[in-house]
Amino acid sequence: MSSAESPARLSIYDAAAANRWRTVVLIAVFTAIIALLGYFVGEYFAPGGGLAALPFAFALAVGSGLASYFAGDQIILAQSRAREIGPDQEKVLHDVVEALALGLGIPTPKLYVIEDSAPNAFATGRDPRHASVAVTRGLLDKMDRTELEGVIAHELSHVGNRDIRVMLLVTILVGTVALLADWMWRSFFWTRGGRRERDGGGNAIIAVIAIALALLTPIIATLIQLAVSRQREYLADASGALLTRYPSGLASALRKIAADPEPLEAANKATASLYIANPLKDAPAFFDHLFDTHPPIEERIRRLEAM
């Protein structure tokens, strides 16, 4: 017990305060990216019209930001084919979640089950009062109680730390950037011919910048998202282990999840980083670990066992 307590008692209050800053910084970075994209799209299509395009880009960013804040969790749950369960179903799950929520001092989140045999779980929502935890049927079937406790403690730490809000915003903002860049590509494609003849060299530079931005911003946005999510996983592992006082439970659960060869069908690239472990079971070889959604599971297990 004492060894679990020694890595500085990081209360959820501190983690939540740190995440408030993280949210502000992330929103600023994404606003800048979206403004840059919007400006060059405008310049490209109507020289001098870059500033006029800005309000449009911002409206899109603000709109998607607000939508994600209030409805993002429902969209993600629906996409993942998660079904809400009542208080009479899955008694063990309810007991585990309620007990651990008390240990963190957060309200009991809504519970969802995904009917898929691949063991996995995620949490989403905008704050602890509007939080949901989804687990797969495979998780309920394959984990024993201490392993289930380990996984749930990890997910509830995401809720208590307000990671869920950061991830919700980032997920949707990355989507917005991708959408904008996609529009840019299509418009390059359709309007390229006529434009080139009329315009001189000044516009060529703008065009190069615009193309470079359309190419790079979605990648940069994705890298930010993945870096944020990987960092949060270690912290949630640590605070989850601190909550149950039993790091081996989560370590053993992660080992089982890693050993399970099945991918989770309802997961996609956008939601993959929300899960406790990569549900897609793909490991892109190039760029090393830059595009991983999660830290290597062996490293997470090693850290848990060292506690």
Next chain:
Amino acid sequence: MELVVLIVIIAALALFFIATYNRLITLRQRVKEAWADIDVQLKRRHDLIPNLVETVKGYATHESTVFQNVTQARAAAVAAGASASPQERAQAENMLTTALRSVFAVAENYPQLQAVQEFKDLSENLTATEDKIAFARRFYNGNVRDFNTALQTFPTNVFASMFGFKAEEYFELADTAAREVPQVKF
């Protein structure tokens, strides 16, 4: 010039006092909220016990002292819930735990009882509630520790008592009995 320096010093002190006072209030509020969580679970436990006693009574008719003990212990725990400090409540709850254990020990002797669905549900619910109490207690004690640490470190400790802040009590259950030094007699 001296006046400006004096005003600046006084203003800085005032700001410091306000910040510290507000911090202590926040921390104490967290302790109270955490205590409310424990309270809910303890009440739930108290509510489950009469049903359990009735169910077991139906099978184990000759064990009246055990039932009397647990009923008394429950009444004491409920009474302590109304007013007593965390420490006194913990004492009452520990008595209740001991009494409950003897009920389950009695129940062990009646195989038919073990097969009754209501008994299974009740004992499952009691175990789950005790689990929840354990976690709620952990959160509460963590908050008490944060508050007490803030209260007792320098320089807050110098003036905290002026504002009427007192250290909060930890909520210690069951294992406290095990920690007592055993009395050895020759």
